[in-house]
Amino acid sequence: xxxxxxxxxxxxxxxxxxxxxxxxxxxxxxxxxxxxxxxxxxxxxxxxxxxxxxxxxxxxxxxxxxxxxxxxxxxxxxxxxxxxxxxxxxxxxxxxxxxxxxxxxxxxxxxxxxxxxxxxxxxxxxxxxxxxxxxxxxxxxxxxxxxxxxxxxxxxxxxxxxxxxxxxxxxxxxxxxxxxxxxxxxxxxxxxxxxxxxxxxxxxxxxxxxxxxxxxxxxxxxxxxxxxxxxxxxxxxxxxxxxxxxxxxxxxxxxxxxxxxxxxxxxxxxxxxxxxxxxxxxxxxxxxxxxxxxxxxxxxxxxxxxxxxxxxxxxxxxxxxxxxxxxxxxxxxxxxxxxxxxxxxxxxxxxxxxxx
Amino acid sequence: xxxxxxxxxxxxxxxxxxxxxxxxxxxxxxxxxxxxxxxxxxxxxxxxxxxxxxxxxxxxxxxxxxxxxxxxxxxxxxxxxxxxxxxxxxxxxxxxxxxxxxxxxxxxxxxxxxxxxxxxxxxxxxxxxxxxxxxxxxxxxxxxxxxxxxxxxxxxxxxxxxxxxxxxxxxxxxxxxx
Amino acid sequence: xxxxxxxxxxxxxxxxxxxxxxxxxxxxxxxxxxxxxxxxxxxxxxxxxxxxxxxxxxxxxxxxxxxxxxxxxxxxxxxxxxxxxxxxxxxxxxxxxxxxxxxxxxxxxxxxxxxxxxxxxxxxxxxxxxxxxxxxxxxxxxxxxxxxxxxxxxxxxxxxxxxxxxxxxxxxxxxxxxxxxxxxxxxxxxxxxxxxxxxxxxxxxxxxxxxxxxxxxxxxxxxxxxxxxxxxxxxxxxxxxxxxxxxx
Numbered sequence: 066x067x068x069x070x071x072x073x074x075x076x077x078x079x080x081x082x083x084x085x086x087x088x089x090x091x092x093x094x095x096x097x098x099x100x101x102x103x104x105x106x107x108x109x110x111x112x113x114x115x116x117x118x119x120x121x122x123x124x125x126x127x128x129x130x131x132x133x134x135x136x137x138x139x140x141x142x143x144x145x146x147x148x149x150x151x152x153x154x155x156x157x158x159x160x161x162x163x164x165x166x167x168x169x170x171x172x173x174x175x176x177x178x179x180x181x182x183x184x185x186x187x188x189x190x191x192x193x194x195x196x197x198x199x200x201x202x203x204x205x206x207x208x209x210x211x212x213x214x215x216x217x218x219x220x221x222x223x224x225x226x227x228x229x230x231x232x233x234x235x236x237x238x239x240x241x242x243x244x245x246x247x248x249x250x251x252x253x254x255x256x257x258x259x260x261x262x263x264x265x266x267x268x269x270x271x272x273x274x275x276x277x278x279x280x281x282x283x284x285x286x287x288x289x290x291x292x293x294x295x296x297x298x299x300x301x302x303x304x305x306x307x308x309x310x311x312x313x314x315x316x317x318x319x320x321x322x323x324x325x326x327x328x329x330x331x332x333x334x335x336x337x338x339x340x341x342x343x344x345x346x347x348x349x350x351x352x353x354x355x356x357x358x359x360x361x362x363x364x365x366x367x368x369x370x371x372x373x374x375x376x377x378x379x380x381x382x383x384x385x386x387x388x389x390x391x392x393x394x395x396x397x398x399x400x401x402x403x404x405x406x407x408x409x410x411x412x413x414x415x416x417x418x419x420x421x
Numbered sequence: 422x423x424x425x426x427x428x429x430x431x432x433x434x435x436x437x438x439x440x441x442x443x444x445x446x447x448x449x450x451x452x453x454x455x456x457x458x459x460x461x462x463x464x465x466x467x468x469x470x471x472x473x474x475x476x477x478x479x480x481x482x483x484x485x486x487x488x489x490x491x492x493x494x495x496x497x498x499x500x501x502x503x504x505x506x507x508x509x510x511x512x513x514x515x516x517x518x519x520x521x522x523x524x525x526x527x528x529x530x531x532x533x534x535x536x537x538x539x540x541x542x543x544x545x546x547x548x549x550x551x552x553x554x555x556x557x558x559x560x561x562x563x564x565x566x567x568x569x570x571x572x573x574x575x576x577x578x579x580x581x582x583x584x585x586x587x588x589x590x591x592x593x594x595x596x597x598x599x
Numbered sequence: 600x601x602x603x604x605x606x607x608x609x610x611x612x613x614x615x616x617x618x619x620x621x622x623x624x625x626x627x628x629x630x631x632x633x634x635x636x637x638x639x640x641x642x643x644x645x646x647x648x649x650x651x652x653x654x655x656x657x658x659x660x661x662x663x664x665x666x667x668x669x670x671x672x673x674x675x676x677x678x679x680x681x682x683x684x685x686x687x688x689x690x691x692x693x694x695x696x697x698x699x700x701x702x703x704x705x706x707x708x709x710x711x712x713x714x715x716x717x718x719x720x721x722x723x724x725x726x727x728x729x730x731x732x733x734x735x736x737x738x739x740x741x742x743x744x745x746x747x748x749x750x751x752x753x754x755x756x757x758x759x760x761x762x763x764x765x766x767x768x769x770x771x772x773x774x775x776x777x778x779x780x781x782x783x784x785x786x787x788x789x790x791x792x793x794x795x796x797x798x799x800x801x802x803x804x805x806x807x808x809x810x811x812x813x814x815x816x817x818x819x820x821x822x823x824x825x826x827x828x829x830x831x832x833x834x835x836x837x838x839x840x841x842x843x844x845x846x847x
Contacts, residue, residue: 070445070456088680096460115680119673120706127670127703131677134664135644139677157667180460241483242441242456244448262662262678264642264685271611273656274664322482329481405486 068244073209074099076245077168080216082107083247086138087114090128092121092147095180096236097170100142122147126154133163134274136261138220142168145186146177155229156195160276164223168232170239173401181401182236182322187378190233191350198288200295202230202302203349205320209243214250221253226294233349237322298351305353306345313342315413316360318383319372320346327372330409341413357386368416369393372409424562425485427502429470430494435549440471445571446563447475455483468497475562490560492552513556531555533597547590554594565591607631609640613657620813620820622777623651627658629787630717637794639686644678646671650692651725669700672707675714686794687714694724697733697757711768711802715793718759721810722831729815733757736834760807760840770802770843774835776809778824801843809835
């Protein structure tokens with residue numbers, strides 16, 4: 066199939082459908098509205114599929130719970146304030162071990178914040194979000210094509226681990242148009258959903274979808290089971306792009322839209338004789354800590370500069386991975402402001418002790 | 422050559438549409454492209470703008486901070502984006518609606534009476550295509566033939582009757598920069 | 600030996616945790632019997648609430664999902680959309696449905712989601728220990744209304760059936776009680792009707808069941824049945840509020 070221009074949000078929606086998503090439950094919020102709008106147009110064309118505009122994000126995520134518990138491929142999408150409302154449902158889904166895909170097209174916060182691109186939901190996405198000990202698989206595309214590929218794979222990941230997967234984009238990824246080619250991503254070998262509530266048909270004991278363990282010992286055991294699963298994810302699912310790292314004296318760490326802007330800055334620095342590289346986490350959880358750690362051990366690397374559209378969230382994971390081996394600096398814009406390549410270049414020079 | 426283009430105007434003037442046409446044409450010619458709209462309240466009737474990048478190299482940031490070219494269809498857009506054009510760049514001004522002259526002397530400025538031309542062609546809505554014709558003729562960012570291929574794909578069936586009008590608008594726009 | 604009585608297949612052998620005299624047990628049995636009698640057990644999927652009935656996923660023998668507090672109608676929406684041929688029901692108390700889940704029940708009704716809600720109204724929060732519910736009567740004492748519900752501060756109890764009956768796609772709405780045998784029989788009929796209409800795909804179906812809470816009311820089981828009859832029924836009148844089949 067030839068490449069076509071697709072808007073990020075619509076491309077994510079179509080990718081989900083191509084991955085077999087037949088049920089979408091959502092609620093309007095900018096800048097992700099094209100996802101529910103696209104689903105409302107497409108789902109009625111698909112046999113047995115449904116689109117429901119829920120009364121709230123809270124209801125939408127609980128519809129996801131019900132649909133996912135019944136074994137279907139189910140998705141919801143929202144943007145930051147709406148994702149906060151969904152946190153209740155997300156922790157229940159994680160607790161009940163249901164597979165689903167949740168899209169967050171992040172905008173500025175806190176509170177109502179703004180509607181322009183931001184990355185200030187990193188903590189929420191990677192450190193829990195809702196109550197209890199749990200993890201989401203968090204995927205951060207930095208192009209529309211990558212958003213398409215990751216969305217398709219997200220459904221397989223969710224089914225493999227019986228865990229919610231979050232696609233974390235930002236207003237830019239959602240709103241921009243880029244060339245996209247829908248290719249079939251390799252399908253994983255997935256177990257049958259024998260746990261789903263589809264009616265016993267008189268042939269098996271009843272299935273129960275549940276996250277309640279009133280006996281503390283049983284609840285702890287459940288948590289330990291979850292963390293064994295998370296350890297598997299950490300072992301198998303870390304994704305990272307290393308860019309221009311050979312001989313880099315300064316290493317940027319950035320994801321999503323910000324990573325693209327950093328690449329422009331790296332080109333400018335290169336023209337001025339400064340070798341800069343980029344570590345771009347594609348999975349925000351599990352985090353590519355080992356890649357960061359390995360870079361910190363290289364003699365040529367003098368410092369790290371984390372760039373985010375936030376006041377500094379992912380930088381904490383960079384510091385944990387670097388573990389004091391090298392200085393870790395931060396540059397960020399927030400509230401919907403986007404860093405410019407020029408500002409990133411200036412910051413890098415400052416970190417390296419002035420212009421060469 | 423990388424074209425980093427800003428185009429802006431009132432909502433409804435069709436700036437998003439010509440941005441998409443340029444991006445589609447670039448894609449058709451095998452180039453790397455991106456199209457990024459402004460979004461939010463300003464797109465409901467206020468000034469709308471989009472950033473388009475057409476390049477032989479992979480597109481880094483989709484945000485245009487230094488525009489190689491700007492196409493402005495109304496006065497607020499001129500005021501906002503004139504300064505963003507890089508030295509040696511080009512500025513296309515819809516002189517039908519903008520009576521102000523550019524103050525820049527380090528860029529090439531084209532004045533295109535797009536609405537007047539569109540009205541002469543019998544359809545005021547096609548002013549955006551006149552601007553596009555001027556832009557293509559001056560920059561060769563994509564070829565006019567590719568633009569017409571895209572336009573032909575856009576208007577199929579009953580709507581195909583507007584294709585010649587679009588072609589004429591592109592041609593009239595092109596004359597303005599010769 | 601001849602079998603003179605047999606427990607419904609709709610319930611598991613798990614022992615109920617309900618307090619002595621609580622009428623949840625009766626209501627569970629009615630729902631389970633109806634599912635069995637209509638031949639729906641093998642395809643049924645229920646949704647348990649948060650509240651006293653939280654463990655009902657262990658009691659009903661059909662597939663079950665446990666929902667977050669108040670969200671059962673949203674969960675059931677997801678289930679029914681995925682399993683349009685299954686009999687889907689929510690089993691919810693008054694705090695779950697009429698307080699925190701008020702939006703979910705109203706909008707599931709509005710959309711005409713084709714499932715059945717069993718709404719157990721005992722005018723109190725039971726599981727958390729006797730706090731005021733949206734359906735607590737004026738003057739009735741609760742741990743968060745120690746002087747009795749004050750209508751100037753806490754408003755008047757919510758009549759959910761009457762409210763939902765105004766919604767066009769809520770095609771069957773009936774309030775029943777389980778305080779004596781004739782009413783238990785009527786309750787079962789209403790539940791059966793609701794499931795029958797659900798399976799015809801006509802819209803959202805709802806049965807409100809007045810129920811007792813001897814523990815938190817501070818009364819004996821018998822006093823509780825009498826209190827329900829004398830105090831709840833005058834404010835929450837029994838009867839059918841909507842039946843699409845009769846409207847036709």
